[in-house]
Amino acid sequence: MAVYTHLGAEQLAGLIGEFDVGALRSAKGIAEGVQNSNWLIETTGHDGAGARFILTMYEERTEVSELPFFLGLMDHLSARGCPVPATIHDRAGAAFRRLDGKPVALIEFLSGVSVSEPTAGQARAVGEALARVHLAGQDFAMRRANNLGPEGWRRLIDGCGPGGLDGIDPALGALVGAELADLLAQWPADLPGSVIHADLFPDNVLMIDDTVCGLIDFYFACTDIIAYDLAVTHAAWCFDATGTRFAPDLSAALLAGYEAVRLLSPAERSALPLLARGAAMRFLASRAYDWLHTPSDAFVTRKDPLAFARRLSFYRDNPGVFA
Numbered sequence: 001m002a003v004y005t006h007l008g009a010e011q012l013a014g015l016i017g018e019f020d021v022g023a024l025r026s027a028k029g030i031a032e033g034v035q036n037s038n039w040l041i042e043t044t045g046h047d048g049a050g051a052r053f054i055l056t057m058y059e060e061r062t063e064v065s066e067l068p069f070f071l072g073l074m075d076h077l078s079a080r081g082c083p084v085p086a087t088i089h090d091r092a093g094a095a096f097r098r099l100d101g102k103p104v105a106l107i108e109f110l111s112g113v114s115v116s117e118p119t120a121g122q123a124r125a126v127g128e129a130l131a132r133v134h135l136a137g138q139d140f141a142m143r144r145a146n147n148l149g150p151e152g153w154r155r156l157i158d159g160c161g162p163g164g165l166d167g168i169d170p171a172l173g174a175l176v177g178a179e180l181a182d183l184l185a186q187w188p189a190d191l192p193g194s195v196i197h198a199d200l201f202p203d204n205v206l207m208i209d210d211t212v213c214g215l216i217d218f219y220f221a222c223t224d225i226i227a228y229d230l231a232v233t234h235a236a237w238c239f240d241a242t243g244t245r246f247a248p249d250l251s252a253a254l255l256a257g258y259e260a261v262r263l264l265s266p267a268e269r270s271a272l273p274l275l276a277r278g279a280a281m282r283f284l285a286s287r288a289y290d291w292l293h294t295p296s297d298a299f300v301t302r303k304d305p306l307a308f309a310r311r312l313s314f315y316r317d318n319p320g321v322f323a
């Protein structure tokens with residue numbers, strides 16, 4: 001359940017009154033998501049016919065100083081025809097306001113559901129949508145460093161403490177030690193970069209059948225290697241949830257969909273096996289850190305780091321999957 005903050009009806013009505021979206025009709029807390037508090041808001045709309053929005057309250061893990069990047073990027077991509085929700089600006093033109101001392105944004109509601117067992121058709125559509133984001137993001141003027149790049153993985157792994165990884169699984173420390181050293185030594189510096197989503201898991205894509213209706217949760221977006229974003233999406237979409245079973249049909253469909261919109265250069269393609277190992281390390285590192293630092297009786301369910309350790313081993317042992 002991800003509504004960390006209680007907002008009273010009067011407070012919500014007052015907030016909605018700051019936007020030109022009609023009067024508040026209802027507000028329902030949304031259970032999904034772990035980072036921020038989200039509500040589905042219904043208003044009367046301009047013409048009384050009703051309108052829906054997402055209200056997000058940014059909790060501690062989101063830096064307020066980074067909101068102009070995230071929200072500006074959503075508006076930029078939406079304006080260029082990507083299926084990304086635009087932010088609703090208040091009457092004074094601001095993309096976010098403060099309520100109870102925390103930043104809040106009103107965001108366009110997009111239809112669709114997150115799939116848990118994607119089909120090849122859906123993987124292809126996601127590949128196409130990701131490539132469109134990469135093309136549309138080329139002229140986004142703001143920059144944000146990726147704080148979860150190779151140095152960030154090392155920081156998270158160091159934060160797991162001596163013996164921490166082996167406490168999760170006896171073979172984890174050795175796998176991470178060898179792979180991290182290799183990735184840090186070989187990480188490419190000369191591949192094309194742009195703004196990337198960096199977390200395009202199925203739960204961040206809203207779909208109806210094979211159509212992508214919404215790409216959401218841009219709160220890890222940053223300026224980084226474009227093909228790394230494809231590698232992240234590959235790691236997120238082309239395995240079962242436990243990371244045990246690789247789905248070659250989804251992999252082929254995702255890559256074909258991507259290249260139907262944006263062709264990979266030979267250098268990008270040949271870097272994909274390494275970038276995919278990096279992508280697996282990124283989620284292994286954040287999950288292992290959270291695994292060890294989240295009390296077992298906490299409000300949120302911890303995500304399994306081993307699901308990405310298996311992906312990491314798979315990519316290490318099967319570089320040919322991107323051939």
Ligand SMILES: Nc1ncnc2c1ncn2[C@@H]1O[C@H](COP(=O)(O)OP(=O)(O)OP(=O)(O)O)[C@@H](O)[C@H]1O
Pocket residue numbers: 002030032033034035036037038054085107108109110111203204206214216217
């Ligand atoms: N623009 C939108 N249109 C429709 N539904 C949305 C939209 N944004 C978010 N949602 C719904 O709200 C849920 C939570 O949003 P989100 O995943 O962004 O939460 P979070 O806590 O910010 O992130 P995280 O997934 O990292 O925990 C989503 O699963 C989705 O169902």
Ligand SMILES: N[C@@H](CCO)C(=O)O
Pocket residue numbers: 199201283286287303
């Ligand atoms: N999508 C990530 C959480 C955000 O970093 C994961 O599944 O581990």
